[in-house]
Amino acid sequence: MLKLYHAAPFANSGKVLIALKEKEIPFESHFIDLHRFEQHEPWFLKLNPDGQVPVLDHDGFLVTQTTIISEYLEDAFPDTPTLRPADAVDIARMRLWNKYIDEHVMEAVSIHGWQVRARATALSLDEDEFERYIARIPLEKQRKKWRQAREGFPQADLDAATEKVRDAAKRVEDQLQDGPWLVGDMFTFADINFYCYCGGALERMFPSIGNRDTCPRLLDWVDRVHARPGVAAALAMDVPQSVGDAKRK
């Protein structure tokens, strides 16, 4: 049996939810409320000692890290619709996109998201409560990020992140001159990756970048992504509204 522990269908959780729906692989959904810090509960740390979603549980084999989960789905379910090219050159191109998106784009968009959502969550707690939650976070990097969210990220960091997003959007806009998707004519994990970490939120979060003057091909690509049944199914998933208020727990 396949189980997925996940949050709402965007960013990290979106990558795997979309892959599962596109590949038409049935799974048992376990919603984890990040804004109630469920991912740091002792029972969850047994699944992933890093305290992060998503976690895939395939008959007891636990897989973490979204890009590794994606390729695992491809390797473990070879008879389902494929999201990885067959050709060695195209696979390498897909992986180069994934590495760039995972290591450079994700964090740049993420701190803008955290500045709003995680900050609201952090500020809803008094300092003692906040510190109690923070003390449970296994990764030092995540503890720092939560503290930074409570303080507010420095404007210089937010601006630098925006420039990285602008650069990423330009790279994708340029790539889309060559075809409808990031790697040739096929919708792959690279498209899902860029959509979930950046492309899907570009118009809303970065309107000076995500507009028809600057990125016409990219916005057409977003429409093509939305038109895919698997993507639509993932986005329509009935997950509990995350409350942004850890106190309500």
Add this chain to the structure above:
Amino acid sequence: MLKLYHAAPFANSGKVLIALKEKEIPFESHFIDLHRFEQHEPWFLKLNPDGQVPVLDHDGFLVTQTTIISEYLEDAFPDTPTLRPADAVDIARMRLWNKYIDEHVMEAVSIHGWQVRARATALSLDEDEFERYIARIPLEKQRKKWRQAREGFPQADLDAATEKVRDAAKRVEDQLQDGPWLVGDMFTFADINFYCYCGGALERMFPSIGNRDTCPRLLDWVDRVHARPGVAAALAMDVPQSVGDAKRK
């Protein structure tokens, strides 16, 4: 025709040289002298705009990023000896090791190496010459790292890096309770990765960690790695002695 632009057979270049030798894939070797900053020459930046080795050129298709090159060799040369498990679970395990080693272990060992070698190179130049070389480096992160090498890395950073190495060695030592290699019974890219970034240099660079009291299984594993003909062939490659003195160019 396969060409590899590479430095000496350890760290990033070692990963790909060992993989090519283990897979018995013939290639044309192009040595790049990092301590003469050849990787930032305009002709090299046409191969890799990031100015980093190694770069694989397969009939004009350029692949960068060592872990992506490794998987490309597996996909493009499926009839050569394999370094990637066949089973989906084991592939995911290999990729989880690779991600951990690439993102956490490599840099921790690297700054200790840079503190000696890159620092000597940087100090061999007067300030103007040094700044001229630095100005050509495309990646901001690498410019910062060269400046830090010239100044000397802060002791606190070196100490924190040593602790990461200690943690990595412990993880590998624990894993080797279960079998001779990092992933089951098969020598894989994960072994090559850990060997090139950390394991192969542990006794020399971190004697308080890499000794028979602390890591007996790991040191036996190093012996097993050295006994592999492909590894031995890569380590024996006749590459020019890097001079650590950019002035001699």
